[in-house]
């Protein structure tokens with residue numbers, strides 16, 4: 001918190017003290033989204049790349065000067081962040097590129113990038129004096145919150161609202177972590193409103209990333225890390241799948257912070273990728289008109305958000321970085337699950353690989369050039385949603401336990 005100056009409304013510029021439970025701009029009818037502002041000059045004086053390199057904490061907390069938390073607040077014991085970056089020639093070739101960096105955020109403790117925000121929520125909830133944290137989620141925000149809360153060893157509780165279409169893998173995960181799970185018979189939108197009402201009624205801490213300004217600060221650690229892992233030499237493009245918009249907004253904020261304190265000199269152009277069946281932010285990006293709510297018609301459940309909360313921050317991020325947006329079909333997403341899996345050994349969930357599918361499209365269209373340096377993030381682990389994994393990969397070879405029949409099957413060329 002040492003370097004946090006204030007919260008600023010991205011709509012009207014009103015400033016607020018950085019209280020842990022200040023979520024939205026009161027002046028904008030509690031609709032304006034707030035952003036955390038830091039004293040970059042002071043950070044620059046106190047913190048260097050050498051200091052960072054000497055830090056042995058391989059988690060998101062190694063970036064403490066750029067995080068809005070008090071040093072003494074207890075943190076979840078799960079190790080969040082410091083996920084690997086792979087440089088894959090074969091995947092690059094498949095995508096039509098010379099070089100691609102893949103950051104596997106599915107290797108976070110509960111299997112998605114959302115751990116970065118949930119770890120932050122657990123810390124901020126304590127600073128706000130709350131013991132119950134709640135959210136509505138298509139799955140990953142929920143399971144990450146449940147896991148991070150569980151790691152506090154009984155000190156806190158999680159209440160989770162999920163839409164009934166949330167994949168069983170994810171719902172099971174939160175039950176295992178001991179969360180109170182409310183499966184709402186309705187859309188994500190309806191689950192969101194129910195959680196909002198309950199949070200206000202029972203005064204719980206709000207882990208809805210669209211409105212809680214601190215959660216984007218957790219998510220930004222993905223680009224702080226990526227920058228450090230690439231030795232602060234930034235790629236030309238950085239790609240994310242987009243649902244609510246907080247992830248790409250956070251990624252941009254991290255890059256902006258690093259530029260302000262002089263750790264990097266260039267911000268990559270951000271590419272936001274949505275699913276064709278649910279692409280309200282891409283539409284607003286293209287038409288430059290206010291966002292219209294859409295249906296949520298995609299198998300990539302983690303980005304099926306018909307009414308995104310943080311679309312303004314997401315659009316700012318993409319425009320400020322001179323980036324672009326693109327949509328992909330469910331079929332392209334399923335194909336990319338297989339492509340990424342076969343070329344890198346990384347199993348991403350549908351929304352986890354959607355960015356790569358969009359990237360491929362933009363390379364085909366000539367928007368991204370073959371020689372451009374690109375990084376993209378796998379945002380969630382494929383084991384969470386094996387139903388779609390199966391759709392993408394098909395069935396295994398079935399044979400009786402008999403070598404001759406196995407040989408015949410091979411020869412028929414059924415599979416190999």
Ligand SMILES: *Cc1c(COP(=O)(O)O)cnc(C)c1O
Pocket residue numbers: 112113114140141209241242243244245246247248302303349351352379380381
């Ligand atoms: C949440 C999520 C996203 C998108 O993040 P938003 O902040 O909603 O834009 C992408 N992929 C996965 C796996 C996610 O869980």
Ligand SMILES: [Zn+2]
Pocket residue numbers: 009010011012013014025026027028032
């Ligand atoms: Zn405002």
